[in-house]
Amino acid sequence: MSIKLQGNGLWESSRMMLPQHKESIIEHQKQYNKKSRPSIHQDELEVINQNINHSLHYKETIQVKVFNEYQDLIICGVVTAISQFNKNFRVQNEQGFEWIDFDEIVSVRFM
Incomplete structure (x- = not known):
């Protein structure tokens, strides 16, 4: 056989x-491996908005954690512009600048 x-x-x-x-x-x-979008408490949203405004006015460097389905992205830099109409803001760093949507933010911390 x-x-x-x-x-x-x-x-x-x-x-x-x-x-x-x-x-x-x-x-x-x-x-x-796909993740779902975390829900952010109202108090955390206020802290996020305060940190973004502080970075805009005082040119402080922030670390923004942006939601992604597979792995969160971390963007570091200084906020240079806020667009209320488009609901996003611009972060300036060594590579240039990036526009970040407010809906995609998970957290904002100072460096």
Whole structure:
């Protein structure tokens, strides 16, 4: 009798993964690691707004934690502009500047 037909030989001899299968496995792992947006208490929102305004007026460096589905992003810099209309603000750092939406903020701390 052939070795392929004994024990687990049939499955061991036919290992093959299609690109579609690999993509679906990677996508499934991404969905498994996805986070939900945290709810922020009203008191914490006031602290966030105070820290942003303080950085704007006194040119203090802040650390902003921005929500991302897979891993939170941390942006450090000085607030240079606030847009009430677009509900975002601009942070200046060594790489240039970034606009951050108020809805995406998790926390704001001073450096």
